[in-house]
Structures are given as structure tokens and as C-alpha cells.
Amino acid sequence: MASEEPVYDPSRTGSWLICSTCGTQFPTSDAQAVKTCFICDDPRQFTPPTGQSFTTLDAVRSSHRNVFYPLPSGPATSSAGQDPDFVSIVTEPKFAIGQRAVLVKTPNGNVLWDCVTLLDEETIERITGLGGLKAIVISHPHYYSAHLEWARAFQCPVYLADEDREWTTQSSSYQSFITEAELDLPVAGESAGVRVLKLGGHFPGSLVLLYKGRLLVADTLITTPAGLGSWEANALGEARERPKGLNSYGFMWSIPNMIPLPPAEMERMWAILNKYSFVSSHGAFVKTDIFGKDGSEVKRRVLESMQIQIRNMGYGDHAMLKESLD
Template sequence: MEQKQIPELLKVSELLICSTCGTQFDTPASSSQLTSCLICDDPRQYVPPSGQSFTTLSELRAANPQNKHEVISGDDRFLSLCTEPRVGIGQRAILIKTPVGNVLWDCITYLDSATVEWINSLGGLGAIVISHPHYYTTHLLWAEAFDCPVYVSSEDKEWLCRLDDPSKPRRRFIADPELDIEIKGQKTGIKILKLGGHFPGSLVCLAYGRLLIADTLMTTPAGLGDWSHGPGAGTGRPKGMNSYSFMWSYPNMIPLSPEELEVMWAVLKKHAFSSTHGAFGQDLIDGYGGSEAPVKKRVLESMQIQTRRMGWTDHAILSETC
């Protein structure tokens, strides 16, 4: 059956999209002016060995990918949304249900009529919040499709690759360290925290005691390890294992400095949370794997492990407690 087309998709279906990161530009496919991607040329990202290439929504739709959704950690207030096969970086967006409306945390490139209809069946979107420029993707398309504002950090304006409509601007710039998200003047209970680090304006999202971290913090394999079974059962995680890494560039493995970690912790330590949820499906919850350390403490411990392995023995963050 031929998929119905919505006007918002038709308007931008021929704009170029970076194949590597999924960012959409204002340049139409018929133009030869765009030869590189602003996002991928930055040392936090990369251009693949095959070189820079571009696609469009029309081309993506012809390949018939599917946006899959599922409940996160048994809490139906949180629904992950990701595209299969992978488009761009392959991150997930997370739809958060609140009593006054739905908020989308982060964004994915691919949007089709089926996804619009599914989200509208849940009540649509009242706001979109994007953690950092790697997930800007097609955010203006999403904002237009759901007639809602999209929040991005004011520090990261230089990475925007499409112009907003001056007659009805969608973007709202977050200038303050914290922002309580409202929908039509009503508080959602969702708080956005600006940690910086990965990008100057990198954000995390605090909702219902869960911390949505994108890759402002990156959950590591050791963070998800279950040490409650097999050899050493009941003894907890081995000492020195981290749960998170903190990087300026993840694909190029360039770490953040202890000073930057200290700034991030100064924000996080003021807030309570019992789980973290990353951009690629890593959900870390208090008590998982037989670990006695709560998630918040594991964030601090991971910062301290990274600081020590960088050669510091007396940095102020090593004296922090949780």
C-alpha cells in the first residue's frame, strides 16, 4: 500500500541530508553547492573513508526504513523511537508522556506519515528538546509536523544547518543552566540541565527521577555488566570498573578534562535520579547487577576513575562525595 504523504514531508523531501550524521541542510538535491557537512567536518565527528555523501528524505523513504518504538524499562511514560535499518548515527529519541502533553527528547532523521500518526494517536508533541548538535537531524521538520517548539542550547547556535521560518520561528534557545519545560504555559515536570562538556551547551533531561543523558555521559559496557551471577556472585562489581565515560569526541576517543568533569558534577550533584538512559539503548537503573552503588554515585565514581587514569592525584573532583 502506498504510504500517505503529509505536507510537511513534501516540502522538505528533496533537501540534502548528510548520510553519516543525518543532519538536514537547506540545500536542495538539485544543487551542487553542498560538498561537505558542517557537523562531520568538526573533530568531534568524522568523515568516513569513503568520503562525504548526501541523501534526501525521498531517497530514504524509497528504501522503506521503519521507525520502531518500545516502552523503556517497564515505564510506559517513556517510549524509545529509533529507525531500522539505521539512519545516520543511529541514536534513539525518547517520547516522554506528561499530564499536560508529550515531550520528545532528542531527534532522529527519519520521519514518515506512520510515525506522525502514531505520535498523534498519543496526543502529539508539545515540545522537542535536543541534547546537542549531533542530533539536530531534521528537527525543524518534526517541529513543523507537530506544530510545537524545539529547544536547543544557545551556546550551540553555530551548528544549526537550516534556517528557521522568521514568520513562525520554531526554535527556542536555552540560555540558563536549568530550564523547566512548559507546554502552553503549564509545567510538565521535566527539567533540562546544561552540563556542557561534549559540546558547550550539551544537555541532559530529568523526568520522573530518570536522567536522560544522550551521550553527554556515555554508558560503558562495564556499567551494564551483571556481576550477580557466576564467579564472584554476591560480591558486587570489581573495583575500578567505571559505568560512564565523558568524552569531547566519542568516535575519535578524545576525553574531557577533570575541570570539565567538575563543572558537570556541580550541576548533577544538586539533583536526585535513580536511572540513566543513553542515546543508544543503554538503560542503567539503581540495583541492577547486584551493585550496591546507586546510579548517581556511579556517575561520580566514573568521573573520578577517568580523572585518576589521566594522571591526577589531587584534583578537587577526587574529594567529592555522593
């Protein structure tokens, strides 16, 4: 990294302002300099009824902690255990949006998928014990949080979509902007089998990450309650098939304000995603994990969810409705 890059120093940045609603860090302690969060003023996000407010990393460190949850290796209804290659990191009690970061273990070193605002000594020690970080990849601007605190602490690059560069609140030589639609992510300078796909939609550069058949989707694909439902047994303990016509994912320009993506955007997203195979998907929050019974089920549910949304938006003759995995 460039020699002028500041070293990680929590005493230097601990008083910097952090948006209480989205968790984004601004490089100043001056409340007169930052009176509103431009990310929350965007129509994809929101400012709560109580109005715009800010806190600091020092304050969050005094009241919150990060908890580590191994990712399940299969659905909760099965006897599946934990997948040691994926670990969710969640701030408790919930802070800001409440998303999880996911530590992805590869033979070349660890990759952090998405980010949370809180970084403290306990978290640094825990991640260092797991092998540290070689790279950070963030899905979209709502999760930019305090990513440069993390990058400086672990001295690793943080990958962001080039299309979403305008949403950064700080510039740094640690930031690497992805221009490709499909990237074989370099981990410690070499390929490790980690693919980053720029699907767009929610933001122009919204990303997903694929590793070992697990698709980490954040908010690029919204995991729905119907997608998480289990029909392994009814009230009498009788197994049955998942009812037809249920979606598993939503495709939204704004999640909190419920503004859907147009069919053309879903079609473009599918053209990229259709090239790949995956056996599970993992959303922005803990317990938003969908597992398939075979190598095509989750992918088929993505396509079916797109078709359900397109059809119910009134596009009954759209070309996407003729798509299939057969």
C-alpha cells in the same frame, strides 16, 4: 508561530540533502550548494573512509522505518516490565549515527527528547495516537537531524542550547534557544516537572533531561560496557557484588575520535548534576539503560566514573577525587 513559517509539506522538503553520516538535513536539493557537512568536518565528528555523501528524506522513507520500544522500568536481570511514560523511537535499519529519540509522556502533553532524521506518515500517525508532541528538546548538534520537519509536523517548539546555535543548518520561529543552565521546561505553557540541565562538555551546550527520576543523558554522559554489565550471578549462578574500580560512564569531547574531557569540565558538570536525584540513566542508544538499586547508586556511579577518568588522566591530587555523596 510566525505566520511566515512554512507548514509541514513532505513534498517540499523530501528532496533536500541529508548527510549520510550524521543525518543532518540541509535546506536545499542542490548538490553543488552543499558539498560537505560542516558538522562532520568538526573534530568531534568524522567523515567515513568512503568520503562525504548525501541522501534525501524521500530516499530514507523508502528504505527505513521507525520502531517504537517502551523503556524498561528496571534492569534486564530483574522482573521489571515497561515504563509507559517513556518510549524509545529508533530508525531501522540503522541510519547515520543511529541514536534514539525518547517520547516522554507528561500530564501536560508529550515531550520528545532528541530526534531522528526519519519522519514519515506512519510515525506521525503513531505519535498522534499517543497524544502528539508539545515540545522537542535536543541534547546536542549531532542529533539536530531533521528537527524542523518534526517541529512543523507537530507545530511545537524545539529547544536547543543557545551556545550551540552555530551548528544549525536552518533558522525557524519554532526554534527556542536555551540560555539557562537549569530549565523547568514549559510543556503547553506550564510546568510539568521536566528539568533540562545544560552540563556542557561534549559541546558547550550539551543537555540532559530529568523526569520522574530518569536521567536521559544522550552523549553528554557516555554509557560504557562496564556500566551495563551484570554481576547478579557468575557461571555457577552465584550472586556477587559488582567489582570495585569499574566505570559506568565516560566523559568525552569527541566520542568517535576518543578525545576525553579535561577534569575542570567534569568538575563543572558535576556541580550542576550534584543538585539532583535520579534512579536511572538512559543513553543515546537502545539498551544503554543503567538502573540503581537505591536512590543514590546511579548518581554515585557517575561520580566514581568521573574520578576514575580524572585519576587515570594523571590528576592524582585533583579536588574532584575528594568528592563523595556522604
